Amino acid sequence: MNHRHFITFEGMDGAGKSTQIARTADWLRSRGHAVLLTREPGGTPLGESLRALLLHEAMHAETEALLMFAARREHLAQVIEPALARGEWVLCDRFTDASFAYQGGGRGLTAERLGILEQWVHGDLKPGLTLLFDLPCEVAARRLATTGSDPDRFEREQSAFFNRVRAAYLERARAEPARIRVLDASRPADGVSNELEEILSNYCY
Numbered sequence: 001m002n003h004r005h006f007i008t009f010e011g012m013d014g015a016g017k018s019t020q021i022a023r024t025a026d027w028l029r030s031r032g033h034a035v036l037l038t039r040e041p042g043g044t045p046l047g048e049s050l051r052a053l054l055l056h057e058a059m060h061a062e063t064e065a066l067l068m069f070a071a072r073r074e075h076l077a078q079v080i081e082p083a084l085a086r087g088e089w090v091l092c093d094r095f096t097d098a099s100f101a102y103q104g105g106g107r108g109l110t111a112e113r114l115g116i117l118e119q120w121v122h123g124d125l126k127p128g129l130t131l132l133f134d135l136p137c138e139v140a141a142r143r144l145a146t147t148g149s150d151p152d153r154f155e156r157e158q159s160a161f162f163n164r165v166r167a168a169y170l171e172r173a174r175a176e177p178a179r180i181r182v183l184d185a186s187r188p189a190d191g192v193s194n195e196l197e198e199i200l201s202n203y204c205y
Contacts, residue, residue, distance in 0.1 A: 002179060003084055004128040008095040010169060011133035012162060013155060014140030015185040016192060020133065021091050023193050027200060028089050036083040039093035041068055043075040055152035061107035068099050069117045076122055096122070097130060097172050097180070102154070105168025106161050129203055131196065132173055133185035137162040 007024070009017045025035045041051040050071040054064060072095070083090050096118050103109050137159055144155060173180040181199055183192055 002126045002128045005084055005087070005089045006080070006092070006125075006127045006129075007089065008092045008097065008127040008130045009133070010094060010097045010101070010130055010180075011185060012135070012137070012140045012165060014143035015133035015135050016189055017093055017133055019189050020131070020192060020196055021093055024196065024200065025091055027197060028091075028204075031204075034086070034088040036079070036088050036090050037093075038075070038079055038090065040075060040095055040098065041071040043071075043080075043092075044078045046074050047071040055154065058153065061103060061109055064107065065099060065103040065109055065114065065117065068103065069121045072096070072099075073121045076125070081125075092127075095127060095130075097132075097169065100172055101165045101168040105164040105166075105171075106157070127179065129199075130176075130180040131199070132169055132180055132182045133192070134166065134170065134182050135184070135186040137166060139186050 009021045009024075011017055021037065025037055028035045040047070041054050042048045050067050053059075054067055054071075059067075080090055080092065099117075100111065100114055104111055104114050140162065141159070144151070170182070173182050183195055183199075185192055
């Protein structure tokens with residue numbers, strides 16, 4: 001079941017997701033909707049603890065995937081599903097598409113194995129709309145270099161890793177074009193926001 005009020009934001013770091021998710025929240029609230037903003041990995045106290053491990057501790061690729069889905073199960077039970085039941089719009093910075101991109105495309109885990117975890121953790125619940133902010137890996141790297149923050153262990157990966165992540169995201173978009181909308185995130189933020197508002201207007205009304 002694709003839940004109409006569940007919108008996810010996907011893409012590599014540096015794609016501008018944080019800016020666009022905040023603008024989407026403002027757009028929905030200005031039209032009288034209750035909105036919950038959340039993120040993965042994270043979203044709950046346990047999820048945030050797992051996030052710290054995932055971003056900073058070396059681990060086997062399968063361990064990484066299992067922890068991602070463990071955080072997701074808690075996130076769904078404690079935050080996402082209750083908010084949807086209350087009729088709120090849930091805007092989530094990354095969800096299961098990210099696991100297929102990072103742990104699948106990036107780390108090389110099979111789609112079959114990730115699909116088993118997906119079915120176990122959230123069954124047929126899927127976002128009604130997924131916004132994929134796509135840009136060349138070198139552009140994302142240049143943007144991240146200007147932030148001045150210490151890179152986490154994902155951000156320290158080589159360009160080949162991110163090329164695989166991007167390819168996996170685009171493959172997901174080709175497989176589910178009705179759900180996943182691809183936006184060119186190499187443009188200035190305002191241009192992306194204008195396209196996003198058009199998508200939302202068609203989707204929400």
